[in-house]
Amino acid sequence: xxxxxxxxxxxxxxxxxxxxxxxxxxxxxxxxxxxxxxxxxxxxxxxxxxxxxxxxxxxxxxxxxxxxxxxxxxxxxxxxxxxxxxxxxxxxxxxxxxxxxxxxxxxxxxxxxxxxxxxxxxxxxxxxxxxxxxxx
Amino acid sequence: xxxxxxxxxxxxxxxxxxxxxxxxxxxxxxxxxxxxxxxxxxxxxxxxxxxxxxxxxxxxxxxxxxxxxxxxxxxxxxxxxxxxxxxxxxxxxxxxxxxxxxxxxxxxxxxxxxxxxxxxxxxxxxxxxxxxxxxxxxxxxxxxxxxxxxxxxxxxxxxxxxxxxxxx
Amino acid sequence: xxxxxxxxxxxxxxxxxxxxxxxxxxxxxxxxxxxxxxxxxxxxxxxxxxxxxxxxxxxxxxxxxxxxxxxxxxxxxxxxxxxxxxxxxxxxxxxxxxxxxxxxxxxxxxxxxxxxxxxxxxxxxxxxxxxxxxxxxxxxxxxxxxxxxxxxxxxxxxxxxxxxxxxxxxxxxxxxxxxxxxxxxxxxxxxxxxxxxxxxxxxxxxxxxxxxxxxxxxxxxxxxxxxxxxxxxxxxxxxxxxxxxxxxxxxxxxxxxxxxxxxxxxxxxxxxxxxxxxxxxxxxxxxxxxxxxxxxxxxxxxxxxxxxxxxxxxxxxxxxxxxxxxxxxxxxxxxxxxxxxxxxxxxxxxxxxxxxxxxxxxxxxxxxxxxxxxxxxxxxxxxxxxxxxxxxxxxxxxxxxxxxxxxxxxxxxxxxxxxxxxxxxxxxxxxxxxxxxxxxxxxxxxxxxxxxxxxxxxxxxxxxxxxxxxxxxxxxxxxxxxxxxxxxxxxxxxxxxxxxxxxxxxxxxxxxxxxxxxxxxxxxxxxxxxxxxxxxxxxxxxxxxxxxxxxx
Numbered sequence: 001x002x003x004x005x006x007x008x009x010x011x012x013x014x015x016x017x018x019x020x021x022x023x024x025x026x027x028x029x030x031x032x033x034x035x036x037x038x039x040x041x042x043x044x045x046x047x048x049x050x051x052x053x054x055x056x057x058x059x060x061x062x063x064x065x066x067x068x069x070x071x072x073x074x075x076x077x078x079x080x081x082x083x084x085x086x087x088x089x090x091x092x093x094x095x096x097x098x099x100x101x102x103x104x105x106x107x108x109x110x111x112x113x114x115x116x117x118x119x120x121x122x123x124x125x126x127x128x129x130x131x132x133x134x135x136x
Numbered sequence: 137x138x139x140x141x142x143x144x145x146x147x148x149x150x151x152x153x154x155x156x157x158x159x160x161x162x163x164x165x166x167x168x169x170x171x172x173x174x175x176x177x178x179x180x181x182x183x184x185x186x187x188x189x190x191x192x193x194x195x196x197x198x199x200x201x202x203x204x205x206x207x208x209x210x211x212x213x214x215x216x217x218x219x220x221x222x223x224x225x226x227x228x229x230x231x232x233x234x235x236x237x238x239x240x241x242x243x244x245x246x247x248x249x250x251x252x253x254x255x256x257x258x259x260x261x262x263x264x265x266x267x268x269x270x271x272x273x274x275x276x277x278x279x280x281x282x283x284x285x286x287x288x289x290x291x292x293x294x295x296x297x298x299x300x301x302x303x304x
Numbered sequence: 305x306x307x308x309x310x311x312x313x314x315x316x317x318x319x320x321x322x323x324x325x326x327x328x329x330x331x332x333x334x335x336x337x338x339x340x341x342x343x344x345x346x347x348x349x350x351x352x353x354x355x356x357x358x359x360x361x362x363x364x365x366x367x368x369x370x371x372x373x374x375x376x377x378x379x380x381x382x383x384x385x386x387x388x389x390x391x392x393x394x395x396x397x398x399x400x401x402x403x404x405x406x407x408x409x410x411x412x413x414x415x416x417x418x419x420x421x422x423x424x425x426x427x428x429x430x431x432x433x434x435x436x437x438x439x440x441x442x443x444x445x446x447x448x449x450x451x452x453x454x455x456x457x458x459x460x461x462x463x464x465x466x467x468x469x470x471x472x473x474x475x476x477x478x479x480x481x482x483x484x485x486x487x488x489x490x491x492x493x494x495x496x497x498x499x500x501x502x503x504x505x506x507x508x509x510x511x512x513x514x515x516x517x518x519x520x521x522x523x524x525x526x527x528x529x530x531x532x533x534x535x536x537x538x539x540x541x542x543x544x545x546x547x548x549x550x551x552x553x554x555x556x557x558x559x560x561x562x563x564x565x566x567x568x569x570x571x572x573x574x575x576x577x578x579x580x581x582x583x584x585x586x587x588x589x590x591x592x593x594x595x596x597x598x599x600x601x602x603x604x605x606x607x608x609x610x611x612x613x614x615x616x617x618x619x620x621x622x623x624x625x626x627x628x629x630x631x632x633x634x635x636x637x638x639x640x641x642x643x644x645x646x647x648x649x650x651x652x653x654x655x656x657x658x659x660x661x662x663x664x665x666x667x668x669x670x671x672x673x674x675x676x677x678x679x680x681x682x683x684x685x686x687x688x689x690x691x692x693x694x695x696x697x698x699x700x701x702x703x704x705x706x707x708x709x710x711x712x713x714x715x716x717x718x719x720x721x722x723x724x725x726x727x728x729x730x731x732x733x734x735x736x737x738x739x740x741x742x743x744x745x746x747x748x749x750x751x752x753x754x755x756x757x758x759x760x761x762x763x764x765x766x767x768x769x770x771x772x773x774x775x776x777x778x779x780x781x782x783x784x785x786x787x788x789x790x791x792x793x794x795x796x797x798x799x800x801x802x803x804x805x806x807x808x809x810x811x812x813x814x815x816x817x818x819x820x821x822x823x824x825x826x827x828x829x830x831x832x833x834x835x836x837x838x839x840x841x842x843x844x845x846x847x848x849x850x851x852x853x854x855x856x
Contacts (some may be wrong), residue, residue, distance in 0.1 A: 014269060037167075049210040050192065082150075087206070087207060087208045089208070090208055090209070090210065090239070090240065091238070091239065092210060092239040092240070092241060092294065093191070093194075093201065093210040095209070095297075095298045095301065096194060096195060096198055096298070096301050097191065097193055097194055097212070097301075098194070098195065098301065099190065099192075100192045101193060101194035102191070102192075105189075105201060105203075105208045107203045107206050107207075107208070108203075114189040114201050114202070114203045114208065115189075116189070116192070118193070161406075161708055163705070163708075176705055176708035176709070177708060177709055179705050180705075181702045181705065182698055182701040182705070183698070183701055184694065184695075184698055228694070230533065230698070230701070248701055250704060250721070250722065250725060251704045251705070251707075251708055251718055251721075
C-alpha cells in the first residue's frame, strides 16, 4: 500500500467481522504469504481468538521486532467505518481483559451490533511475550 | 448514554408510600435460582433482549459487550461469576444496565420484581452457606416473604473482579 | 486713668518722670526760696540786732546821763550803712532824746529786753526797738528803721534763682527721662512689632540682636527662643504635610509635646488607615471570593434546576408513552373484540351451515377456513398486544428507576409503574390464556375439519364443538373487556401523573427564576464590592504618601 490513509480495514475471521487501523499494517498480502526471515511469523487469527477458522484468503502483515507477523484472515472488505463510530474500550472492561488486543469497538447497525477493532501490533507483542513466558 | 445527575436530595431514605420516609428502596430481580437487589440509583435502565458480542481474551464470566445508545457496555454473567451453574435463557429476559461511579456494566435478569421498599432493620449479614465468590460481593441480605434477596455491593464486585483477573 | 494706660511706654516713663520732677521742683520751690529768705531775714535780723546792741551799749552812758552831745557822731557812724534809714533814741517815757532822720519813725514797737531787739518786718522797712540798759536797768529805747530794698531785692533774686534752677532741673530731668525712656522703650517697641508679626503668623524674621543682659535682653533672648521653637514646629508641620512622619521633634516644651502628640496620633492614624485599607482589601477579596462561590453555587443551582426540569420532561414523555401504549392496548383489544364478533358471526354461520350439511362439505370447509383465518388474525393481534405489553413493562421499569432518582416527584411514578407492570402481567396472563383458548379453538376447528373430512357421522358433535367454541369466544371477550378496563384505568392514572408533572415543571420554572434573581443580586453585590475595593485602593494610595516610622 503506497499511501497510509487514515481509515479502518474490515475483515472476516472465524466467521466474525473485525476491523483494524490501516496505518497499523505494514502490508496486506494474499494467502500465500510466508515469513521471509527467522524473525517473522505466520499466524491464523481465528485460532488465536479461539474461533473456527475458515479458509484463509488474505494476510495482514504488521511489523514486529526485527521482522513481521502475518495474521491470516478469511476475507477483507474495504468498507469505510466511520471514525466517530469507534468507541474506546471502557476502563472497566480493559481491567478485565487478559490481553490488550482491543483498540476499540465500533458501533454499527444503529447501536445494536458491535465490531471489534483489533490492535494487531500489540497482539503480536503480547503473543511474543507469552511465547517467551511459555519457553522459560 | 446521557449523563444524569442523581437526585439533589441527600439521603435516599424515602419510599413509594406517601408519608413513610424511613424505608430504603431496592431494585430486585431474579436470575437463575437466585434473587438479587441493587440500589435503584445504580440502575441506569432496563432493556429487552439484545445481541451480545463476545470479546476475545476475556474471562469466562464476561459474556461480551452490548451497544447501548452508541456506548459500549460489558455484560457480566452473574451465574458464571458466582459459579451457580447454567441458566435456562428465556426470551423474556431483561438486560439491567448498571452505572456505578464512572463505570457501566450490565447483567441479565430473568424476571424483574421491581423497586421495593424494605424496612430499615431488615438488612442482615450474608448467609453462611453461600459460595465464596458470592460472600465477597453480597454483603447483606433481606427476606421478601420466603425469598432470600442478596444485596449486591458494586464496589466489592468491581474490585473483586479486577483482582480475579490479575490473579490469572 | 484709661488714657494713661494706653499711652506708649516712652510717654509713660516720661510722664512718670515728669510728674516726679514736677513734685521735686514744687518741693524745692516751696522750700528753698523760703528758707533762703528766712536765712536772709535772720541774717538781717542778726545784723540789725548786733548793730542795735552795739549802738545801745554805745549810747547807754549818754542816755543814762542824758548827755546827747556826741550821739550824732555815733549816728553818723551807724548811718554809714546805707540801709539804715533812721535812728532814734527815746527815754523810758518815749521822749525823743536824739535821732537821725526819724521824723516818720513808728513807735509802736515796745521792746521788752535789752538783750534782744524787737524786730518788725514791714513791707519796705524794718523796725527795730531795743531797751537801752545801763547797769542792768533800762534807761531808754533805741529805735531803728532799716530799708528793706536790698533785702527785698536779694529776696526776689533768690526766688528768681530758685525758679530758674527748678525749671532747669525739671527740663533737664524730664528730657533725660525722655531720652532714657525712649532708649528703654525702643527695644520693647521693636520686640512688640516682632511679636505682632509673629502673632500674625510671620516667622520669617531674623532673631533679635541681644546686646544687653538686663530684662529686655532676656526678653529678646526669650523671643528668639520662641521664634526658634515656632520655626522648628512650623518646619515639622510642613514636612508632615509633605508626608514625612519620621522626623523627630527636637524642641522642648508643652507646645512641642502637643505637636509630638499630634504627630504620633497622625502616625497612628496613618498606620490604622494602612491596616484598615489592607483589611478592607482582604475583606473585599473575601467577599468577592464568596460572591463568586455564591455565583457559582447559584449557577449550579440554576443548572440543577434545568436538569431536573429536563428529567421531569423526560418523565412526562415516558408517562405519555405509557398512556399511548395503554391506548393502543385498548385499540387492539377493541380490534380483537371486533374480530371476535366477526368470528362469532362466522360461527353462527357455521352452525347454520351445519344444519345445511346436505349442501356439501365445501361450504363447511369454506366457513372453517374463514374461521381459522379469523383465529389467526386474533393470534396476530394478540402477539402485537404481547409486544406492547412487553414494551410497556420495560417502560414501566425504567420509569420506576427514573422515579427513584427524581426524588419526591418520582413517587407517583413508582405507583404508576407498579400499576403498569401489573397491567402488563395481566395482559401477559390474558394473552397466554387467549393463546391457549386459540389453541383449543384451533384444535376444535381442526377436529371439526377432520370430522367433516372423515365424513361426520352426526351433526350433533359439530354443534357441540361449535358450542364449545362459542364459550371460548365468550371467555375471550370477557378477558378483553377486563384488559380494556385496566388500560383505561392506566390512562386516567397517567393523565393525573401528567398534571402533577406539569405542576412540577412550572414550580421548577419559578425556582429557576429565583435562582436567576439571586444570581443577579450576587452580581450586583460583586460590583458594589468591586467599587468598595476601588475605594480601598484609592485610600491606600492616599495613605501611601506618608512615610511612617515602622516599629520593629
